[in-house]
Amino acid sequence: MLAHVYRPRRRKDGKVETARLYRGRYRLKGDFAITEVPLHTPDKRVAERMLAEIIAEREREKAGLIAPKTEREAANRSLDDHLKEFVADLGARGRVTRYTSMLASRFTRLATECQWKLPSDVTPQSFVAWRSQNKTLSRKTLNDFLATANGFLTWMTRQGNIARNPLADVARVDVRGHQQQRRAFSEAELERLFAVATPDIRTLYMAAAFTGLRIGELQKVVWADIHFDHERPYIAVRASTTKNRKAAILPMHPALVEKLQAVRPDNPLPETKVFLQHSHMDRRIRKDMAKAGIARLDSLGRKLDFHALRYTFATRLAAGGASQRVTQELMRHSDPRLTANIYTDVTQLPLWDAVNGLKWTSRSGSTKVPADSQGRCEARTDTAIDPQNGVSGGQIQAFSGAGKSEAELPASPHPERFEHVLAQFAKGRQKLGATGFEGAAESPAEPVFERNSATATAANTAIDPQFLSTLGPVIAKLVARWASLPEGSRKAIEALLG
Template identity: 25%
Template sequence: MATLNKPITRKPIPEGAVRIEGRGGVVYAEWTDGRGGKRREKIVETAKGERIEVEAARWQITFTGADGRTKRRAGFADKAATKDLARRLEDEARKRRAGLIDDAAVKLAEHARRPIAEHVVDFRERLESKGNTNTHVARTIRALEDAIERCEWGTITDIDAARLAARLAAMDSLSPRTRNSRLQAVKSFTAWLVRERRLHADPLSSLRPVRETDGRVIVRRALSAEEVDELLSYVESSGDVVRIPKRYTYKGKIRTGLRNIRIQHRALLYRLMLGSGFRVSETASLRGGDFLLDAAPPVVRVRAGYTKNRRPVEQPIRRDLADALRPLIARTGREAVVWPKLPGNLAPVVKADLRAVRARWILQTTDRAERRRRRESDFLRAVDAEGLRVDAHALRHTFCSTLARSNAPLRVAMELARHSDPKLTMKTYSHVRLIDSAGALEALGQSPILRTLSAHFPDSEGRAKAHNVSHQNTRAGMDDAQNHRKNKTQSSVSHATSDNDAKWRCPDSNRGPEVYESSA
């Protein structure tokens, strides 16, 4: 049975209090409190001297909890309301002892009553504790808070997939990739809520990213070996300053100009990205202590907060690349960034270098016909005739394509490219050119089977190639016997053949692949 009482605390007698003697010899202290009201409390004798006994304004409930222990809980100033709360607490304790209440369900209900902003604060702390960059955390929280405001979610139980999908679809000004990134930010929040058991199920599990091919998608190409050689030769001799175009507003008009960006050791930066497949954000995070150049093989480490899958990476590199990096790393402290102030968007820098090296390559010849041919070619173009681009991420495409051309096993190429799906390695990043395909077909000509088949193909004059006479005679005898059996079988079933079967023997009935399947 729950009991109610008002806790009593003993405090020193206030200054200026007047002692008043009541009935039965009880002494009281009377004074004016800070609000101007009259207060009177009983004075008692304690080991520390005279004190007043102050009764609490709210009732306190004492009851037996679900574990059999005595519990205390603050009630209300109103005694009737406190009695109702005491009865509910006793009923809940009895149901818990009987196994009728699930603790997980109670916690879910408590989380459902909290404002969604409190969960967002906890989610931010979780992202920061995982070692994510400040930029990633800020971008994720910004996209999440924007979705919460647009969808008018007050609690986590208000999260609705249909409303979020409608709000994202209404953002026509955003590219499909940007909308997908915002969706991913909100879905990472709901997935965290499920893992933390704040939600029973993910309300956004039915949402899927939109097709990015329907919008503005950058399709990249890999650089050839000749283009890489020209690019590195130019960068090594061009200095650290790159002039890239910029747009600015002056007197209400948009103007264009040039601005200088200083990137030290840019040639080594390109060599590292071409030889390791590092992304720009991963390269910008590298410190002197991340380069283990004396290991076997040499390794470059990338911390978990800067990789795409948020896992630490130890990427092996070639020995010659390690030797080229050694003087730079020796001058860099263990905790110092190797390429400080590297811009997050390195694409303008790469494009500026490509324009400069292409102009130099065109002017290297004095022959007018050759110079015209070079101008019309796609060599070292940032955007070729097919719309394929070369930017900073194209250096990673070049690395993966080089792995594919080196006949490395698919599993090894996938590990070096740090892909979880081999299809991504081969389809997206391995840019196999037509000349590579022709070389592979020529290599198939060395197969014994294809050499045997080629003996049966007619030559350019329409005559069959030389065969062994005994082989021809043997084959002719086998053909005669086979034709005899075929004619006998056809004569026996000729009357059973229906008219509908005639169309399948028509020369045009088995049409080419362009009718039944795509040209791909």
């Protein structure tokens, strides 16, 4: 271990001058760097004693016998003093006054109701007891109080004021199924809201519904941010005004362009604000909704407020067919799940149309196809004949008949042309029943469908009864699905039947 006191020296005008006050240097066992401390005394013995006390204190801290000096000093200061430093630090880091004031107010209320005065008073037990007894706040608000306290105490930990955040292990309240959700305005509700609003408020509502900008972002838009003269007019959102501190280019709807041009004053200053500055827009929109006869809460408990106009923007984009990536970019979300799961009101999406637009398949148990508006049945795609009824998709290939008119579809052969085949089928069934086992044909069978079956006829084609035992259901399906068969297969069957 290294430890000594000295008086610094310096050269001035060619002479060496020695300082009046002593300083100390030390390095504890296991340390790499040398620590230098001022001792503020001209007496060497006093300086040596002071350095020895500093080293002893530092060794006790290192051994864990006492808390570091910064913690001991902070422990005697009130939480209110620490909170003021926390708020000042947030302001220096760029947080807005409204946000820092909200945090300070929230923690002050929590500390008052929990009777916290010093850092040592903050305990998990006292917070949990306060949360258990508080029945007026929602689950989300209780979690907000916990998040505020954790943010402040974590800051104190990083500053060296406390050794550890005492609320770090306190669990959050489960809010699943208890969150108050927003919904999007319907088209009719938007029209009624625009109709009852004053002109300046109406412009603000329209901008929110057609750009997705938040109220705080809208109120910071100046005329220099709006570019009418571009081929595609847009709003240039400055990074200093956005929530994520990133600049963005938002295209404007033609109707919004026309509306903003109508309210634009003559030769406005570039820094002039475009929209009305109102401190309580949620209160204002609630009044306008009441005038328009729009319920704030729907039957599912979902609410409408000013921020719901941003939900409306995302929902209308999705309903209009915009891809999720495009919607995410216009909403300026970093996580696509936020766009899809939170900001999209699925009750206004064309879900019924999507299901109704599916092509029907005969495997669903019914061969009926819904008729169109003129009473005609739309042709559907048949992928295969059911293999459970004797023919696999590899034996008879299907084709798509969608899009063809009735005149273009081939006519099915009359069932009477299958009579001689059905007769052979009946004989085969009788022979199988008499013998009691399969394979009782009188003579080896020739294949029913030869390669050159276009020249074969029913008169010179032998039909194996064993084969006929599985042919009956196939014949019925051939008649029902004659229009779906390839042209080559139809010609072969017609030649076989003669």
